[in-house]
Amino acid sequence: MKVSLRAGEKIYVNGAVLRADRKVALEFMNDVSFLLGSHVLQADETTTPLRQLYFAAQIMLINPSAKDEANLAFKRMLTALLGTFSNQQMLKELKLIDEVVCNDRIFEALKSIRGLYALEAQIMSGGSGAAIPAQTGQVRPEATA
Incomplete structure (x- = not known):
């Protein structure tokens, strides 16, 4: 690569x-x-739940010595998000992201999470989120060669 x-x-x-x-x-x-x-998110930029999830996934990728701890944090956050969001598109995409992370395709998960930022913003502003197209299906191959 x-x-x-x-x-x-x-x-x-x-x-x-x-x-x-x-x-x-x-x-x-x-x-x-x-x-x-x-594509690296700084700690002070983790201002929304999805950005916090992204940060945990990012740590798994860029800091191999902290991967296990970051993975536990990611799983806790993801579980909380699945219990918090009611938007079906968001729930579906989060479940796909969980599957991608379980398959150790962290780069793909990061791209998918970034693709949900607009939907998250719309949901958090009180909108239904129905007008945001799913972007996680347009995933670039993971960052391994």
Whole structure:
């Protein structure tokens, strides 16, 4: 798998944080878990339940030594969300995300969670959420090569 980075861009690879000092292309020759810096959510940005769920999943991907603890936190949060939301589309998507995480496809789960942010915003603002199209079906292959 080949990844291109701009100057100053960060990439998280198997728990290590790398920053490119110039434009560079990296080719991963074996299995690797990575997340581009632009997809990393900072702790102070976890302002909604889905963003908190994303953060826990992100930790599983970028910090292998904390994966088990982050997975437990993810499962607790997911269980709480399934008990809180009544929107059928949200519930369906969350169950699919759970399945994806159980299959250790964390990158795919992150993309799916990001795709639900608009639906979450609509639900939290009092809307029905019916007008937001499902986006988790349009998943990019996971970030392993």
